[in-house]
Amino acid sequence: xxxxxxxxxxxxxxxxxxxxxxxxxxxxxxxxxxxxxxxxxxxxxxxxxxxxxxxxxxxxxxxxxxxxxxxxxxxxxxxxxxxxxxxxxxxxxxxxxxxxxxxxxxxxxxxxxxxxxxxxxxxxxxxxxxxxxxxxxxxxxxxxxxxxxxxxxxxxxxxxxxxxxxxxxxxxxxxxxxxxxxxxxxxxxxxxx
Numbered sequence: 001x002x003x004x005x006x007x008x009x010x011x012x013x014x015x016x017x018x019x020x021x022x023x024x025x026x027x028x029x030x031x032x033x034x035x036x037x038x039x040x041x042x043x044x045x046x047x048x049x050x051x052x053x054x055x056x057x058x059x060x061x062x063x064x065x066x067x068x069x070x071x072x073x074x075x076x077x078x079x080x081x082x083x084x085x086x087x088x089x090x091x092x093x094x095x096x097x098x099x100x101x102x103x104x105x106x107x108x109x110x111x112x113x114x115x116x117x118x119x120x121x122x123x124x125x126x127x128x129x130x131x132x133x134x135x136x137x138x139x140x141x142x143x144x145x146x147x148x149x150x151x152x153x154x155x156x157x158x159x160x161x162x163x164x165x166x167x168x169x170x171x172x173x174x175x176x177x178x179x180x181x182x183x184x185x186x187x188x189x190x191x192x193x
Contacts, residue, residue, distance in 0.1 A: 029052060029053060029161075037144055038087065038144060039086055039140045039145075040117050042176055043163075043166065047168060048168035050166075050167050052162045061089055064088065065162050066089075067086070068163060069154060071083050084160060087148075090135075091135060093132045094130060096128070097125070097127065099121050099125035103121060105127075111185070117142065117143070121138075122142065125149045135148075135153065135159075
C-alpha cells in the first residue's frame with residue numbers, strides 16, 4: 001500500500017512538471033534551433049536561442065529586435081511552410097523602407113547596422129511604405145537571406161516572439177547584438193552617397 005501511494009505521488013509530480021513545462025513553452029518562453037545561415041554572423045547554424053513568447057507582447061516590438069515568426073504563405077517560401085524563421089526587425093508600420101547605396105534607408109535616413117555580414121546591404125529594394133499591422137524583416141546575412149526583400153511584408157500576427165538570448169553553444173551564451181540606441185548614421189557620414 002505504501003509503495004502504491006509513493007508511485008502515485010511520483011506520477012502526480014511528473015505529470016504536474018510535464019504540464020507546467022508545456023504551459024511554459026506554449027505561453028512564456030521556448031527554445032528554438034536556428035536551421036539556416038540567414039542570421040550569420042549574429043546567429044550561427046544550429047545555435048539554440050531562447051524565445052520570449054509573453055513579455056514582448058507587453059511592449060511594442062522595436063527596430064533591431066531579432067524575432068521568430070511562422071513562415072508566411074508566400075510562393076517564395078513554399079519549402080519553409082509551417083516552419084519558424086528567425087530574422088531581424090527592420091521596418092515598422094508607416095515607415096518608408098529602401099535599400100540603396102549599400103544601406104537600408106528608413107524615412108530618408110540610413111540605418112546603422114554593425115551586425116550585417118559584410119557590412120553592407122547589396123542590391124535595391126523599394127521604396128515601399130510598410131502597411132499597418134505589418135513589418136519588414138531581414139537576415140543579418142543579407143546575401144544569404146530569404147526575407148522581406150524577396151517575399152514582402154510580414155504580418156505581425158505571425159510573430160511568435162522575440163529572441164531573448166542564445167543558450168548554445170556554451171561559448172556564445174548571452175544576449176544578441178542590437179544596433180546603437182539611435183539606430184541611424186549621422187547625416188555627415190552618408191551625405192556623399
